[in-house]
Amino acid sequence: xxxxxxxxxxxxxxxxxxxxxxxxxxxxxxxxxxxxxxxxxxxxxxxxxxxxxxxxxxxxxxxxxxxxxxxxxxxxxxxxxxxxxxxxxxxxxxxxxxxxxxxxxxxxxxxxxxxxxxxxxxxxxxxxxxxxxxxxxxxxxxxxxxxxxxxxxxxxxxxxxxxxxxxxxxxxxxxxxxxxxxxxxxxxxxxxxxxxxxxxxxxxxxxxxxxxxxxxxxxxxxxxxxxxxxxxxxxxxxxxxxxxxxxxxxxxxxxxxxxxxxxxxxxxxxxxxxxxxxxxxxxxxxxxxxxxxxxxxxxxxxxxxxxxxxxxxxxxxxxxxxxxxxxxxxxxxxxxxxxxxxxxxxxxxxxxxxxxxxxxxxxxxxxxxxxxxxxxxxxxxxxxxxxxxxxxxxxxxxxxxxxxxxxxxxxxxxxxxxxxxxxxxxxxxxxxxxxxxxxxxxxxxxxxxxxxxxxxxxxxxxxxxxxxxxxxxxxxxxxxxxxxxxxxxxxxxxxxxxxxxxxxxxxxxxxxxxxxxxxxxxxxxxxxxxxxxxxxxxxxxxxxxxxxxxxxxxxxxxxxxxxxxxxxxxxxxxxxxxxxxxxxxxxxxxxxxxxxxxxxxxxxxxxxxxxxxxxxxxxxxxxxxxxxxxxxxxxxxxxxxxxxxxxxxxxxxxxxxxxxxxxxxxxxxxxxxxxxxxxxxxxxxxxxxxxxxxxxxxxxxxxxxxxxxxxxxxxxxxxxxxxxxxxxxxxxxxx
Ligand code: NAD
Numbered sequence: 001x002x003x004x005x006x007x008x009x010x011x012x013x014x015x016x017x018x019x020x021x022x023x024x025x026x027x028x029x030x031x032x033x034x035x036x037x038x039x040x041x042x043x044x045x046x047x048x049x050x051x052x053x054x055x056x057x058x059x060x061x062x063x064x065x066x067x068x069x070x071x072x073x074x075x076x077x078x079x080x081x082x083x084x085x086x087x088x089x090x091x092x093x094x095x096x097x098x099x100x101x102x103x104x105x106x107x108x109x110x111x112x113x114x115x116x117x118x119x120x121x122x123x124x125x126x127x128x129x130x131x132x133x134x135x136x137x138x139x140x141x142x143x144x145x146x147x148x149x150x151x152x153x154x155x156x157x158x159x160x161x162x163x164x165x166x167x168x169x170x171x172x173x174x175x176x177x178x179x180x181x182x183x184x185x186x187x188x189x190x191x192x193x194x195x196x197x198x199x200x201x202x203x204x205x206x207x208x209x210x211x212x213x214x215x216x217x218x219x220x221x222x223x224x225x226x227x228x229x230x231x232x233x234x235x236x237x238x239x240x241x242x243x244x245x246x247x248x249x250x251x252x253x254x255x256x257x258x259x260x261x262x263x264x265x266x267x268x269x270x271x272x273x274x275x276x277x278x279x280x281x282x283x284x285x286x287x288x289x290x291x292x293x294x295x296x297x298x299x300x301x302x303x304x305x306x307x308x309x310x311x312x313x314x315x316x317x318x319x320x321x322x323x324x325x326x327x328x329x330x331x332x333x334x335x336x337x338x339x340x341x342x343x344x345x346x347x348x349x350x351x352x353x354x355x356x357x358x359x360x361x362x363x364x365x366x367x368x369x370x371x372x373x374x375x376x377x378x379x380x381x382x383x384x385x386x387x388x389x390x391x392x393x394x395x396x397x398x399x400x401x402x403x404x405x406x407x408x409x410x411x412x413x414x415x416x417x418x419x420x421x422x423x424x425x426x427x428x429x430x431x432x433x434x435x436x437x438x439x440x441x442x443x444x445x446x447x448x449x450x451x452x453x454x455x456x457x458x459x460x461x462x463x464x465x466x467x468x469x470x471x472x473x474x475x476x477x478x479x480x481x482x483x484x485x486x487x488x489x490x491x492x493x494x495x496x497x498x499x500x501x502x503x504x505x506x507x508x509x510x511x512x513x514x515x516x517x518x519x520x521x522x523x524x525x526x527x528x529x530x531x532x533x534x535x536x537x538x539x540x541x542x543x544x545x546x547x548x549x550x551x552x553x554x555x556x557x558x559x560x561x562x563x564x565x566x567x568x569x570x571x572x573x574x575x576x577x578x579x580x581x582x583x584x585x586x587x588x589x590x591x592x593x594x595x596x597x598x599x600x601x602x603x604x605x606x607x608x609x610x611x612x613x614x615x616x617x618x619x620x621x622x623x624x625x626x627x628x629x630x631x632x633x634x635x636x637x638x639x640x641x642x643x644x645x646x647x648x649x650x651x652x653x654x655x656x657x658x659x660x661x662x663x664x665x666x667x668x669x670x671x672x673x674x675x676x677x678x679x680x681x682x683x684x685x686x687x688x689x690x691x692x693x694x695x696x697x698x699x700x701x702x703x704x705x706x707x708x709x710x711x712x713x714x715x716x717x718x719x720x721x722x723x724x725x726x727x728x729x730x731x732x733x734x735x
Pocket of ligand 1: 336418
């Protein structure tokens with residue numbers, strides 16, 4: 001027997017080996033067709049007395065499956081939204097049935113009377129791992145990785161994952177894995193009892209067959225009489241200890257912002273009180289419920305669909321053939337340059353790392369040595385890989401070494417004259433057609449391009465620190481930048497496995513512009529007398545990973561002061577909020593509180609193991625309001641609205657042209673509350689009319705910086721969304 005997506009070979013012992021290998025796809029994913037075929041196969045095997053057992057594996061090298069095709073899920077959403085308008089109950093029922101199909105098929109497999117073993121040859125995620133959990137035995141290759149990452153894109157494992165994991169593993173470990181969407185190594189999965197055997201790749205199928213021949217039961221433990229949950233009953237002494245802690249941990253980790261995470265806790269709690277069939281129904285109901293939330297729709301769109309599209313080069317000009325980038329020159333081996341050199345060399349590129357003298361260049365290369373040695377120490381890289389990486393970096397002060405570079409990235413001091421000087425030196429030795437990029441964070445690319453003889457080849461590539469951890473880059477187009485420069489910049493960003501957003505030239509570009517609003521709002525709150533702990537907590541409750549005052553300490557308070565001084569020099573005193581300027585001057589000049597680097601800023605940083613804590617003197621800076629008089633919900637809204645409003649301004653000004661980039665840039669660049677789907681999805685999610693009303697309410701209380709822009713008012717009047725009005729067109733949309 002053979003199907004479009006699976007091949008089946010039955011051996012002399014009556015064991016059917018099912019190999020999943022989708023043609024024209026690099027990775028197996030669950031589509032409607034795959035599910036139809038799986039469903040039919042299970043039925044056929046169940047009725048075939050000659051089949052004694054089944055092994056399911058994948059024909060793809062290194063991967064079993066990436067999970068469900070979330071695009072299919074997205075399509076399901078769209079149909080749901082469309083039908084809901086005229087037939088609400090029918091739409092909900094259809095969503096429930098379609099969302100539950102996978103779960104139902106797996107239960108059919110589990111109770112079909114034939115024993116199944118899943119042979120996990122490589123990465124096995126989401127619905128694929130749930131298939132494995134439904135099988136009666138699981139064997140994994142040593143290098144295989146597996147997990148249920150759905151919570152990260154706003155949903156949760158809805159095909160039995162929340163029921164079978166806590167019936168195999170202990171409840172605490174199960175919840176942790178499900179709530180984090182953690183990826184497990186084969187060894188860790190075995191430790192949790194989610195996998196039975198771990199063997200070398202080439203013994204995988206043989207081991208699976210051996211398990212069947214040894215008489216593996218086709219009845220799951222939870223379908224047998226006397227089954228005991230690994231952590232005992234929910235209503236037991238152990239359960240009474242565990243569950244209150246789970247509730248508080250869940251709130252601490254998520255601030256109750258993620259319906260997918262909330263549903264996991266509910267599914268596990270409610271499901272463990274019930275027999276498996278009823279428990280699976282509970283899971284299915286919650287799944288259909290979560291699918292209807294704004295958070296799920298926004299997170300799937302941004303964090304799955306858009307992220308993949310941008311990574312695949314949605315904004316890359318198609319008229320320029322793929323550019324092979326072999327050698328990259330990096331000028332300035334400081335904090336950023338050294339980081340860029342590391343990620344580029346790690347991606348296999350040859351690097352020429354230049355600084356003012358050999359010593360400074362060597363110091364920059366030593367950064368790579370430190371990072372890669374750490375990976376070797378952790379067993380995440382081999383010694384040979386480390387040596388090869390370091391061999392690819394040439395540290396020098398000699399510009400002649402740049403003659404082979406296809407691309408140069410400048411990361412010297414943030415000073416226009418210094419940058420102009422090195423730009424000219426590079427231009428003198430660069431090969432024809434090579435591209436020059438600046439990593440400036442504040443100077444408009446158009447101004448820097450003036451020092452370069454051919455402005456069409458000049459572009460901005462703005463990295464974020466720490467470079468090895470931050471996944472975003474902002475690619476900045478100046479007025480004269482041409483397609484070839486954009487294509488090379490995007491090919492480079494893709495090679496080093498970062499996500500690009502493409503923005504037009506302006507001061508602060510996109511991310512820093514929005515992010516400055518975050519800190520600025522915190523300054524306003526301090527000045528109003530909002531207690532500092534409330535400020536930090538409101539930001540975190542709103543979904544931001546780090547409070548604005550803690551963040552300002554990381555970026556340095558004196559840097560904020562420097563930026564304000566530079567702005568006053570360039571644009572006059574009115575360009576800076578006088579009260580904010582007073583606040584940073586007081587912090588820096590009077591108190592010597594420069595931030596984390598001086599061990600004191602908005603926080604105090606005592607010697608370890610003591611933890612940082614907010615500086616108690618903050619409450620003496622401004623008369624304090626009483627906590628009970630403060631609207632906490634409004635504090636949370638102020639943070640998100642001020643950043644989202646700035647994002648809307650950047651779209652109105654044409655700095656950002658594609659809402660997907662505004663969303664992804666905000667989540668990856670500044671950690672903007674991921675459950676919203678990003679700055680623009682935050683607005684679209686609540687609707688422009690509601691957003692404009694909220695802005696007007698906040699503007700009346702807290703100032704004009706909350707006033708909605710003309711574009712927003714126009715969109716609200718017409719009932720438009722950003723994704724509707726600024727829908728990507730042509731090639732970008734199709735990418
Ligand atoms: P840094 O001071 O750590 O490094 C600058 C390096 O440039 C130093 O090693 C210095 O010796 C070298 N340099 C200075 N003049 C030079 C010259 N004439 N020729 C060769 N080398 C020279 O600074 P950084 O934080 O790495 O910032 C570098 C650039 O990256 C700046 O434009 C900055 O705005 C931008 N940037 C910084 C961050 C950040 O978080 N620090 C983030 C994004 C972008």
